[in-house]
Amino acid sequence: MKTKAVFYHAGCPVCVAAEQNIAAALDPTRFDVEIVHLGRAPDRIAEAERAGVKSVPALVIQRAVYHINFGAALADLKK
Amino acid sequence: MKTKAVFYHAGCPVCVAAEQNIAAALDPTRFDVEIVHLGRAPDRIAEAERAGVKSVPALVIQRAVYHINFGAALADLKK
Numbered sequence: 710m711k712t713k714a715v716f717y718h719a720g721c722p723v724c725v726a727a728e729q730n731i732a733a734a735l736d737p738t739r740f741d742v743e744i745v746h747l748g749r750a751p752d753r754i755a756e757a758e759r760a761g762v763k764s765v766p767a768l769v770i771q772r773a774v775y776h777i778n779f780g781a782a783l784a785d786l787k788k
Numbered sequence: 789m790k791t792k793a794v795f796y797h798a799g800c801p802v803c804v805a806a807e808q809n810i811a812a813a814l815d816p817t818r819f820d821v822e823i824v825h826l827g828r829a830p831d832r833i834a835e836a837e838r839a840g841v842k843s844v845p846a847l848v849i850q851r852a853v854y855h856i857n858f859g860a861a862l863a864d865l866k867k
Contacts, residue, residue: 714813730849734793736815770809777854 711741717757718766719748723780727766747786790820796836797845798827802859806845
């Protein structure tokens with residue numbers, strides 16, 4: 710059974726680079742990676758917040774949150 | 789030919805978690821991941837700095853630096 714990983718981003722340049730180099734680099738035999746663009750799916754911001762995401766891009770693997778560089782604060786996506 | 793990735797850390801709890809969940813999650817068929825503990829290999833701090841690393845843990849893939857959460861500033865490792 711694969712581990713679920715969710716990569717939250719907002720389409721910013723920092724996000725796109727991280728998506729291409731980190732999210733896409735995970736081992737596909739062990740991880741199912743879902744890419745969530747919070748700008749296009751604002752209804753999932755609350756879910757990201759509950760997972761502990763403070764800024765994007767961020768990768769959530771099981772219950773651990775990894776903020777990768779800094780593209781935008783989650784709070785700013787709600788404006 | 790595999791892509792070289794270097795994961796710099798300093799043995800801090802944040803670093804260890806990131807190593808287990810991010811560095812170890814990269815696809816082994818595409819990446820050769822080198823783990824560098826800067827506390828034990830201080831002679832490589834200058835190399836990390838030149839690569840653009842500001843804090844650890846950080847993953848360098850080709851010329852891109854990804855700071856993952858925040859464990860310690862590179863400057864503090866030089867003290």
